[in-house]
Amino acid sequence: MTQLGLPGHIHACLFDLDGVVTRTAVVHAAAWKEMFDAFLRERDGEDFRPFDAASDYDEYVDGRPRADGVRTFLASRGIELPDGDPDDPPGSRTVHGLGNRKNDLVLERIRTDGVEAYDGTLRYLDAVRAAGLRTAIVSSSANCRDVLRSIGAEHYFDVRIDGVVAAERALPGKPRPDTFLAAARDLGVEPSEAAVFEDALAGMDAGRAGRFGYVVGVDRVGQTDALYTHGADVVVRDLEELGGGR
Template sequence: MTMPCLPTVIRACLFDLDGVLTRTAVVHAAAWKQTFDAFLERHDGPSFRPFDRVADYDAYVDGRPRADGVRTFLASRGIELPEGAADDPPDKDTVHGLGNRKNALVLAKIREEGVEAYPGSVRFCEVARAAGLRTAVVSSSANCRDVLIAAGIEHLFEVRIDGVVAAERKLPGKPHPDTFLEAARELDTAPDAAAVFEDALAGMDAGRAGHFGHVVGVDRVGQADALRRHGADVVVRDLAELLEEDAS
């Protein structure tokens, strides 16, 4: 029998979405680059310094709520924009306008190309559930449910705490631990009996800040050392590495 290789105290698994369960992190990075590069060229002129879809994405936007990602990246360039309103049009140079532009690009990409789940992650979730572990998705994305449905994996999770739920319940996003803590609460599981699965540095920080029992870093882009520095107990390239055959 195949079993999840986790500490024996773990009773629940809390999964990030983009980059952990689905191959959508690269779509988000490309959309952020297109959004920020167009803005920076308008703001700084033709000599602007482009958004780096690896370094800037990992440091400033990955795993964060959309508006927080806009603020954090622009602050790194010494730029401050008006907040605007949540329904600002995508062509408006406000925090929410840029965020909405990025979201429109992501949704268009998903509609055109679909969504693919990582086979190793699907297998791990199936094995975890068969072993009696509780499961939840914890994502900053407001499109989380649509992505889960498009990838055909919504049925694998009992609880979904995403950008929509976080806004309704006024939960601060990653790197704060509140969304993960809310998922554990809904699964009736203490944080020290829950494992966090994340590919984002902000998610690592959230997992450690919440004092969860186990924090798994998923390294899809070659940032294993950074994931460890931010609190990962173990780093894997794919969740299939955490499956083992029970010899009993």
């Protein structure tokens, strides 16, 4: 698979959604910041320290299931909240309430601004499919199918493991490898025969923990060194750099 920039033993490709296929990572980061800043400002008053949409997002939130992202960031500030229930009203002082508020904000931004795909990724997917490799989308987002449909990209993937499927199957999210392992299993390949494509540090950790055959880090925000540290075999700024999209 040298024309795709992949080792010859790779027979399947597992793609993250936000930041790899779609330009939605920045939308998610902005929604997380708006939600957390409102919560922290009300809670801490004069001691308010805002959520950093770059460093805090990358370290504690990006790639994780929504509730895990809430818990992980709050723990970094020494804050603990009750989990509550998945249907808690948005903004309630529970893990799920804050997560639901973030989801409302991101959906509002997507409805207002739309969703764009990375053209280089779509061309790479064309090449991957033409080469006969199996493909899966692996995302923590519960809105994955709607996002793919909005950009006309659902047909690129044989398997979808997203937030909805993960909840149905009780699969832990990234940085655990379970969602990627489920995608490989559904595609009928061993992890050693699958390549993971991720932009999130948690996704790199998942690829390494799952012992996948190749892990591609996609650097959209200038974190190449961190992606390598967390397990990338190669880091590119755009998937066309691997060669298949040219």
